[in-house]
Amino acid sequence: xxxxxxxxxxxxxxxxxxxxxxxxxxxxxxxxxxxxxxxxxxxxxxxxxxxxxxxxxxxxxxxxxxxxxxx
Numbered sequence: 467x468x469x470x471x472x473x474x475x476x477x478x479x480x481x482x483x484x485x486x487x488x489x490x491x492x493x494x495x496x497x498x499x500x501x502x503x504x505x506x507x508x509x510x511x512x513x514x515x516x517x518x519x520x521x522x523x524x525x526x527x528x529x530x531x532x533x534x535x536x537x
Contacts, residue, residue, distance in 0.1 A: 472480075507513065513523040 507523055510526050511523050512526055513521045515521050
């Protein structure tokens, strides 16, 4: 099978893509994504990811709201 010879631009493109991909991998390794997701709720909700099943979410209550909760 006759393979075409790589030109200078081809080698430069391959090296550029290798550097970009290595940079992305390093960023993901050193700055992993935080596990804090709101799962579609607002900032007043705190959700915990469960190993199996859906996340469990609770609504955060402010101090002035705590006395007005229904029994």
